[in-house]
Amino acid sequence: MPIPVLRDEEAKPQAEPTQPPEDEKKLLAEAKNGNTDAFGKLVQRYQRRVYTVIYRFVRNHTEADDLAQEAFIRAFKAIGRFDLRYPFSPWIYRIAINLTLNHLKKRRLPMVDADLERKPSADNPVSVLEQVETRRKVHAAIARLPLKLRQVLVLRVYEDWPYSQIAQVLDIPIGTVMSRLARARQAVKEELKELL
Structure with missing residues (x-):
């Protein structure tokens, strides 16, 4: 199902849209009429x-x-x-993800994993080091994925989004989401053969 996009002045959906909840619809209508408080409530809801x-x-x-x-x-x-x-949610997610991906492309920023800073829960120092090293290798492998594969993997694995939501937000077919996810998982698996 298509979602509203800012590709041109008048994006034309091709299928019947899913209706937003009534309270959200009211806030959106008020925000469209210039009510900043209504938009502020949407921000609070999705921030x-x-x-x-x-x-x-x-x-x-x-x-x-x-x-x-x-x-x-x-x-x-x-x-x-x-x-x-x-x-509102697919639209704001699309804006946020596109903005983020453009930011990453411009800056060529690596994905640094804050999870590496967390201490694994183990009493054995060798086990702790092994867990940290394994986590580092997994996240490094994910960071090296092409952006199209990485974004699907992050949204599905880390955010636990359903395939339909990923497809909607990235504006790609569900089949493409599934194939990119499979390719991403395979690439990470190949890179981490020695750990498996």
Whole structure:
């Protein structure tokens, strides 16, 4: 199912949209009419989720905060073109993910894993070191994936998004999501053969 996109001035959906919840629809209508308080309520509703998705890509709290804020600013500026027949979440996720991917492309930022800073729960120092090293290798392998494969893997594995939501937000068919995910998993598996 297509979602509203900002590709051109008038994105034309090709299928019947899923209706947003009534309270969200009301907030969206008010925001389209310039009510900043209504838009602020939408931000409060989605801010944490948008931040989390962005953080999974950039692995830096400050950058994730900045990118999430920028995503909402862009959404606010474009809210007048938003089609009220659609829910807000796929649209804001699309803005956030596109912004994040563009940011990563410009900066060529590696995905640094904050999970590496966490101490594994084990009493044996050798086991602790092995766990840290394994985690580092897995995340390094994921960071080396092509961006198209990495974004699907991150959204499915880390964020536990259903295939349909990934397809909707990335504007690709579900079959493409599944094939990219399979290729990503295979690439990581190949790179980590010695660990398996």
